Amino acid sequence: MKHGKHEEIATYKVVPFIGGDVEMLRARYVTQHFSRHFHEEYAVGFIEQGAMGFRYRGADLVASRGTINLVVPGEAHDGHAATDTGWIYRMFYLPPEVVLRAAAELTPNPSQPHFRKGVLEDADLARTILETHAALESGGATSLESQTRLLRLLVNWINRHGEERPGWPGIGNEHRAVRLAREYMRDNPAEDVSLEHLARLGNLSPFHFLRVFERDLGITPHAFLVQARVNRAKKLLAGPLRLADVAAECGFSDQSHLTRWFRRQFGITPGRYRNFVQNSRT
Structure with missing residues (x-):
């Protein structure tokens, strides 16, 4: 991703997958400040350069180069640069039904996976996220390759870091x-x-x-x-x-x-x- 010192760049792509579309973002941000909000999808990504700070589950977190940042549906969070040079990251936005379909590959009676941490240090999974995102972003992957890569990524992620939970904050559990x-x-x-x-x-x-x-x-x-x-x-x-x-x-x-x-x-x-x-x- 070529850029000037303070140039901000963002690219989106939609990839059809089993159970629904997956959205992909690759971006470099320096002054961008995400307002406090929550997703109805899972968001998981890899920090390529720099560091991103965000408030999540009552804590101030920093996702730095080489780490994985993620949020689950219903958890409010924000986002901003944690360094003067900002951050570059690759993100996947995954509908709950897509993640549940992947969880079904691991157990005959799957529940919706939950992920407690907002930052993961897992070099193998980080490399898989990077390689999968890059392959799908290039546009050269066939549908079979795209779906195979995504399914392997999701099963690996759920198997290594997923937890069971009856629901998410703010989605179905509120007053x-x-x-x-x-x-x-x-x-x-x-x-x-x-x-x-x-x-x-x-x-x-x-x-x-x-x-x-x-x-x-x-x-x-x-x-x-x-x-x-x-x-x-x-x-x-x-x-x-x-x-x-x-x-x-x-x-x-x-x-x-x-x-x-x-x-x-x-x-x-x-x-x-x-x-x-x-x-x-x-």
Whole structure:
């Protein structure tokens, strides 16, 4: 990855896999700061250069060169450079159903794997992540090679570091009022909903609702609404709508508003993301 001293570069790719699509990111960031959010996918990657700092599971962590960083669905986290020169990394974003299908290769009665640590020091697995990502990024791999490499990577990762857990923080385990509010915002991301309305869904006072929401999900209701809007925009970017129309459809005031928040969550502009995704699927 060629770059200037402070140039930031990010490339995305979508790879069809058993059970769903896998998204890949390779990026160099220096000033990028990811806002606090959570994924509904597993995110696992390899730090090629530099170091990334992030707040995860109540601790301040640093993923440095040669290590693996990961987050599980529902765990709120952020991200920023831990050195003056930033960091370069390769990431996979894996839907839960994809990971569960891989877990089924290890046991006849699989449960959804959980990974407690946010940083892993495992040279063999790190090398596998690097080699798999590079092979799929090149575009020269056949479908059979891509799926074989990914399946071997996932089985290796789960076998070496996976734990059993009945669920994830913030996804299916939260207070009823939080679940109702979360579902409402996800279904109505463009609505300018009030705190009072969300609190009434679960028969709580606004202050009580605010406390349990932040406790259960690790982010504020406003941050979740922005995330729901960005996630909705991400899906629409695979279609034909103009960027300005995507912004309006998702509740952003204008295209620049969408761009600012999209980059804070995904580290790339909506226009570049659209180009990468649509090119990956042609």
